[in-house]
Amino acid sequence: MRVVLLGPPGAGKGTQAQIIAGELSVPAISTGDIFRANVSGQTELGLKAKTYMDAGDLVPDEITLAMVKDRLAEPDAKAGFLLDGFPRTIAQAEQLRSSLHDLGNALDRVLELVVDEEELVRRLSGRRMVVDGQEVQRDDDKPETVRHRLKVYREQTAPLSGFYDSEGLLARIDAIGSVEEVTARALRALGVDGGDESGQPASV
Ligand code: ADP
Numbered sequence: 001m002r003v004v005l006l007g008p009p010g011a012g013k014g015t016q017a018q019i020i021a022g023e024l025s026v027p028a029i030s031t032g033d034i035f036r037a038n039v040s041g042q043t044e045l046g047l048k049a050k051t052y053m054d055a056g057d058l059v060p061d062e063i064t065l066a067m068v069k070d071r072l073a074e075p076d077a078k079a080g081f082l083l084d085g086f087p088r089t090i091a092q093a094e095q096l097r098s099s100l101h102d103l104g105n106a107l108d109r110v111l112e113l114v115v116d117e118e119e120l121v122r123r124l125s126g127r128r129m130v131v132d133g134q135e136v137q138r139d140d141d142k143p144e145t146v147r148h149r150l151k152v153y154r155e156q157t158a159p160l161s162g163f164y165d166s167e168g169l170l171a172r173i174d175a176i177g178s179v180e181e182v183t184a185r186a187l188r189a190l191g192v193d194g195g196d197e198s199g200q201p202a203s204v
Pocket of ligand 1: 052087
């Protein structure tokens with residue numbers, strides 16, 4: 001199964017991506033994680049991406065697209081994947097569609113996690129990661145950067161919802177609730193919960 005997870009910063013994409021990908025037995029591919037690993041490893045890609053990330057801006061498409069293309073060409077992504085944080089612009093979505101088309105593939109489903117902005121700001125400003133046993137705040141989770149990331153999301157990424165809806169791929173789910181509740185809604189929308197529901201895409 002080839003799935004894109006869409007949703008604003010703080011919607012819980014990373015958490016859900018890991019769980020859902022496990023259920024689907026496909027790799028979870030997070031462009032944010034790949035960028036962060038490159039920043040910590042001080043690679044050329046990381047050095048290029050860091051300034052944009054710290055400012056809460058999108059990394060330019062030419063950098064991002066090359067990276068994703070390489071990642072999708074790896075053997076573990078052949079039979080399916082769950083993309084988290086990509087695409088984030090219409091241009092990236094079009095590029096993804098054409099790369100998959102060249103391989104004779106297409107997306108099966110786009111799952112949008114829906115959370116209102118007030119809740120997002122609350123979650124992001126309280127979010128901490130554990131690095132070397134210490135709780136730290138991600139540089140881009142500082143309040144002013146959070147507001148900017150949400151603006152970038154509204155302007156550049158939110159239009160993907162309409163783009164994928166018009167392709168008949170979109171399922172929107174309410175992402176407020178416990179992790180387990182949201183996972184259950186997500187799996188139902190993907191038709192893989194194995195429960196007694198019809199497997200029809202859920203809506204908010
Ligand atoms: P979040 O969803 O919490 O904003 P991510 O971990 O997905 O965080 O991304 C962190 C940062 O990495 C983004 O703010 C952006 O700078 C960069 N990034 C990640 N994915 C992309 C992408 N597809 N296109 C451009 N930049 C990206």
